[in-house]
Amino acid sequence: MSGDTPVLRVQGLQRRFGGLMAVSDVDLAVPAGRVLGVIGPNGAGKSTLVNLISGHLRPTAGAVMIGDADLTGARPWRIAQAGVARTFQIVKPFRGLTVADNVTVAVMFGPARIRSRARARREAEEVLERVGLGGKGELPPAELPVADARRLELAKALALRPRVLLLDEVLAGLRPAEIDPALRLIDELRGEGLTLLVIEHIIQAIAAVSDEVLVLHHGAVLTQGPPDEVLGDERVIEAYLGHRYTRKSGS
Numbered sequence: 001m002s003g004d005t006p007v008l009r010v011q012g013l014q015r016r017f018g019g020l021m022a023v024s025d026v027d028l029a030v031p032a033g034r035v036l037g038v039i040g041p042n043g044a045g046k047s048t049l050v051n052l053i054s055g056h057l058r059p060t061a062g063a064v065m066i067g068d069a070d071l072t073g074a075r076p077w078r079i080a081q082a083g084v085a086r087t088f089q090i091v092k093p094f095r096g097l098t099v100a101d102n103v104t105v106a107v108m109f110g111p112a113r114i115r116s117r118a119r120a121r122r123e124a125e126e127v128l129e130r131v132g133l134g135g136k137g138e139l140p141p142a143e144l145p146v147a148d149a150r151r152l153e154l155a156k157a158l159a160l161r162p163r164v165l166l167l168d169e170v171l172a173g174l175r176p177a178e179i180d181p182a183l184r185l186i187d188e189l190r191g192e193g194l195t196l197l198v199i200e201h202i203i204q205a206i207a208a209v210s211d212e213v214l215v216l217h218h219g220a221v222l223t224q225g226p227p228d229e230v231l232g233d234e235r236v237i238e239a240y241l242g243h244r245y246t247r248k249s250g251s
């Protein structure tokens with residue numbers, strides 16, 4: 001991905017939990033309108049990496065840059081103000097609000113600061129339609145099945161009108177037929193110039209949407225490069241895939 005100025009840049013990023021190095025000396029750079037897929041076995045440090053970028057965890061060492069701004073160790077709201085939005089693996093809607101109100105609040109109090117409730121509501125409805133939750137705005141989030149709860153997470157993140165979007169397993173729980181529209185949406189967002197970091201266990205999905213794939217293993221970068229190259233790498237197969245990945249067989 002070299003050649004373009006990165007919108008998201010991480011240098012020497014490290015996070016220790018007691019004696020455990022959860023993220024160790026990670027470097028990455030994602031230019032505008034590109035998708036970096038992040039894969040790795042359970043416990044490899046993927047969510048910790050996202051938490052460090054979004055400010056939900058402070059790094060032990062290293063730097064997080066958004067454009068020209070050094071946001072290392074900044075609070076989550078400041079990082080959101082800089083245009084970074086994220087989803088959480090464990091969904092966190094406001095339980096007392098409807099689905100549409102959850103997204104409206106994000107529009108009104110996010111960096112866009114749209115103060116007109118009516119306008120914010122319209123924008124929320126557009127976002128809900130976009131993620132496949134059209135017509136479900138009046139439901140309480142607790143009534144949503146898992147896949148829809150993840151769509152709501154994505155809607156709340158998009159409502160912040162981010163320039164960097166961090167997706168932590170948004171495809172988990174989707175049925176096979178629901179995965180393609182979700183991938184198309186990621187591709188659309190990419191086409192609109194959004195910079196994305198996508199954590200995903202579904203290898204076909206990662207291969208389909210990513211410009212580059214980064215493999216984390218025991219907190220460190222095992223390898224990084226174009227999807228076909230990375231997914232065919234013997235070390236990745238051994239550490240993570242357990243078998244040879246081929247697009248054709250979909251294995």
Ligand SMILES: Nc1ncnc2c1ncn2[C@@H]1O[C@H](COP(=O)(O)OP(=O)(O)OP(=O)(O)O)[C@@H](O)[C@H]1O
Pocket residue numbers: 017020022040041042043044045046047048049
């Ligand atoms: N707050 C914490 N305190 C202590 N250890 C933690 C904390 N958060 C994560 N860890 C540990 O750090 C390591 C990396 O965890 P992380 O959740 O980032 O992995 P992951 O790659 O996202 O895994 P998964 O695919 O299962 O979500 C794990 O060993 C985990 O137990």
